[in-house]
Amino acid sequence: MASKEIREEAFNKAKDIVNQLAVIIRTAAIHDTGNIAVTTAIDKFIAIVNPLILSEGELVLELGGEFFYLNEARIRYPLEYLPNFDFLVREFKRRGLGSIIFRDALKSEDVQSFLRAFIASASSLESFEALAEEIVDVSSLGVSRLRKIRDEEKTEGSSDVRKMVKKSYFNAVSYTRGVVSKIKSGEKVNIKKVKRVVESMVDLILEEEHLLLGMTAIKDYDEYTYHHSVNVSILAVALAQRLGLNKRALTELGLVALFHDIGKIGIPIEVLNKPTSFTDDEWHMVQKHPFWGVRAILKMRGIDATVARAAIVAFEHHMYHDLSGYPKTKESFELDFYSKIISLADQYDAMTAARVYSRIPLPPDRALSIMMERAGTQLDPILFKFFINMIGVFPVGTLVMLDTRELGLVYQSNTVFLDRPKVLVIINSKGERGEGYIVDLTEKAPDGKFLRTIVKTMDPNKYRINLAEYLL
Amino acid sequence: MELPDDIKAAREIVQALLKAKKTFRMYPETNPMYARTIEDTHAKFRNFFDYRDELTFKIKQNEIFCDSEQIYSNPQKEDNIALFFFKDGLREITFKKGFSVKELEDFLKILTVDYDREVLDDDVVTLLWERDFQNVRHVVDEVFLTEDEGYENEAVSEIQDKTAGADELTRAYEDSFNEEAVKDAVIVPLTDKDLHTVVKEIDKDVHDKTGKLITIIFEMLYQAENKSEYEDVAHFLNSIIEFSITHGDLETALHILRKTREVIGVSSIADDARKNLNMVFSFLGFDATIKLLGELLDSGVEINEKVWDEYVAFLDKNAIQPFITILGELKSIPARKNVINALISLGRKDIQSIAKGLYDSRWYVVRNIIYILGKIGDKAAVDYLLKTVNHSDIRVRKEGIKALGELGAPRVFPALRECLNDPDIQIKTAAVHALGNIRSTAAKNIILQRMTAATFVKVEFSERKEFYEVLAHWKDDDIVEFLMKTLKKKSFFRSALNDENRACAAYCLGLIGNKDALPLLHKAKESKNKLLREHVYSAIKRIEHGQ
Secondary structure (H helix, E strand, C coil), X not given: CCHHHHHHHHHHCHHHHHHHHHHHHHHHHHCCCCCHHHHHHHHHHHHHHHHHHHHHCCEEEEEECCEEEECCEEXXXXXXXXXXXXXXXXXXXXXXXXXXXXXXXXXXXXXXXXHHHHHHHCCCCCHHHHHHHXXXXXXXXXXXXXXXXXXXXXXXXXXXXXXXXHHHHHHHHHHHHHHHHHHHCCCCCCHHHHHHHHHHHHHHHHXXXXXXXXXXXXXXXXXXXXXXXXXXXXXXXXXXXXXXCCHHHHHHHHHHHHCCCXXXXXXXXHHHCCCCCCCHHHHHHHHHHHHHHHHHHHHHCCCCHHHHHHHHHHHHCCCCXXXXXXXXXXXXXXXXXXXXXXXXXXXXXXXXXXXXCCCCCCCHHHHHHHHHHHECCCECHHHHHHHHHHHCCCCCCCEEEECCCCEEEEEEXXXXXXXXXXXXXXXXXXXXXXXXXXEECCCECCCCCECCCEEEEECHHHHXXXXXXXXX | CCCCHHHHHHHHHHHHHHHHHHHHHHCCCCCHHHHHHHHHHHHHHHHHHCCCCEEEEEECCCEEEECCEEEEECCCCCCCHHXXXXXXXXXXXXXXXXXXXXXXXXXXXXHHCCCXXXXXXXXXXXXXXXXXXXXXXXXXXXXXXXXXXXXXXXXXXHHHHCCCCHXXXXXXXXXXXXCCCCCCCCCCCCCHHHHXXXXXXXXXXXXXXXXXXXXHHHHHHHCCCCHHHHHHHHHHHHXXXXXXXXXXXXXXXXXXXXHHHHHHCCCCCCHHHHHHHHHHHHXXXXXXXXXXXXXXXXXXXXXXXHHHHHHHHHCCHHHHHHHXXXXXXXXXXXXXXXXXXXXXXXXXXXXXXXXXXXHXXXXXHHHXXXXXXXXXXXXXXXXXXXXXXXXXXXXXXXXHHHHXXXXXXXXXXXXXXXXXXXXXXXXXXXXXXXXXXXXXXXXXXXXXXXXXXXXHHHCCHHHHHHHHHHHCCCCCHHHXXXXXXXXXXXXXXXXXXXXXXXXXXXXXXHHHCCHHHHHHHHHHCCCCCHHHHHHHHHHHHHHHHCC
């Protein structure tokens, strides 16, 4: 086989490298590193990793955000690898470990030394230093520290990325507005372009998920309907990428999600924006929107697989997991997988937005706790678990008081430590309002205690506070 | 000025890609040219990577640059590879040293797609993106995707106007001390069982969604409130049928049709619903639908006979004319056979519409229609078929005569009798066989009349033999008697012609298998005429040994 092909195949095995690394660490935590269970797992790890070290010269396995990268290429993995990937993310973060550098073909003894050092470092107050010092004599291996979050935020590159995310987000919203207007006037819609818009969102979710999720947390736009469609699309794709759907499926899901509420074009805007409860007639009209959605989608263009999917989701997104929602159907029904995902995203975004049926926007954490009560009845309980793992116990946009008497907004979720997101502090511990700074609630003091913890959550809507001021 | 070697190598790659784009469109994957093109093109890449680790093409509307050197230019729209990339927003493509043969093949496949086809929702950027090459990067200008450039600023300023003032923030801070503390957050860990459930659901999700969509459309029917909603339902069901046919899936179309029939049969259903559902059956017979069906039949996709028959049973007579139209256009024999069978079945509902096909300008279509009318077996077709006996094409005439024989109504006799005297032997033969098929006494008499005419002895031996062969259908005493008489007949004049007649009679007796003829046949085997002897021997063998 040509060396290039070996390289490509080896890169395809990157997910196995991470998976097997997690396996040997887990095994070594139970048994001595010389135990056969450990050495067998080590041999397997070496068999995967060495061909790649040989072809690349040097191999850097790096943790960036919540993802692993191998020589800068993001490693994608199927769902069944999720526990091991999450485990390794947690273990890296626990030690402040940013990357492992494989410089030369590994021997079993090298890996054993690394494992001993890795396991011992967990109990050290300065875990990373302890680990680095212990493996200093292992020439084939090296480690480097996890990059500090504050440094990341300050870099010029990050501001460019933010601009790009913002641009993509608003572009998606304005594009959705254009598409809806075309559908209303019976014009033809260029699906190729809509697909491209969704693809760029999928890219951003894969690379800069927290920034795009942050954009969905900003509510209170005048053009609620279009922002809602885009938000649901982003939340659904973010959830689905955690479930291991491929790029093609993510695009289809994102596209379908954009059109889930298209049936609302049949409801007068005065009804949609009505500040009081609906009359029976208005409620009847609202309940018809799934039917109108199917109609609008099927009239948009000829039937194909994506159109069928979009129509199904438009019909089912209010039916609920236990089919207690609407529309009620005559025949037995099993909800589509996409409908289940989009229904979650839809409920969350609708509950936290200002213009919805409930009329009262809920703070994100409150919305999540209501959704938790609905898991198993209105919502698919397993997908909800994934959702909460994605969005965190305190979702982006939650107004929180820290035990340091700092007041802030949740800025970025932590998918490993769900209750320890990054927070944008808007009032410091002295009660002063400043420019705002980001703190990571996983940061610890030298004594091993967390520097900050959320003690209270509040309703940001009550004080007209949102992330817009800081993100836009 | 002479270009550096690496730039020359890059230029050769562009040329190789252009050539490969054409080759890939012309040759299937199994053709050696296909593999050779990949190998040749990859060799160009290898050559470049001897100089550098990365190759970046910068794409302008009509040019491609490598570094600052122009390596491709084409002011024309046709076959312009720069424009091909540029129009979808592609501005830069970079190939890395590890670019493999497999990646090249996939890249070439993306170049070869016919993006102008309306049914395709992908452009070149989408396909590059979905393929997610390990060693190809691309840069895209998304400006052309922007609908409203001012929207971002508008939305941002609007929302920023709504943000909290300092007083509200201070109030929030002060209030926070009176808020209730958060309880320990409930973190629900994912279990292996959860993962397995989701993996199973994802696996299950790959199945076709059309069935589900059909269920939804029927739900829309049950809850429709006005005429337009019923019309929409019928229209959507038609679209799904069209989609299913296009994808070679007649089963799904059948599923809709069965369900439609079932719902129509429900007494409580609204009149508008019933009326519109009936439209679904009419739609099956529309020109466009039948055309799609024809394309499916001609595509070589195997169609289950039972499924086809059931589908045809749902068709209305409005399908007849479109079927006749495509009958002359279909290329494969099995496809034509299916359409002919469909027309036979439909023709029973409306023979007149089928008969209109007799005026088709294509002789082969007319011949098929005659065949169909014959197979329908309705004697009402005779009047139409009688006209075909005088058609300008002999193949049509023969088929017409044959069909008349199959229908066998008394009014076919004058025409068939006339055909027995036609100058063309093929027509005469067809006519006698048609009469033979009828098996009636009247038919027999017409044949005998012709055979006993003085002029009959002058016709070709082979033609006479056909007449005798047809006579064997009757096995009647008068026929046996006539044959024995012919076999016995001696003639001093034109004895050779007489022996030919005797040979024919012997042959016919053999076919009838009448043992009473054996003594006479044994006697005749002593004849000096070789032709007669041979026929007699063969007849005896057939009667005695059943061979």
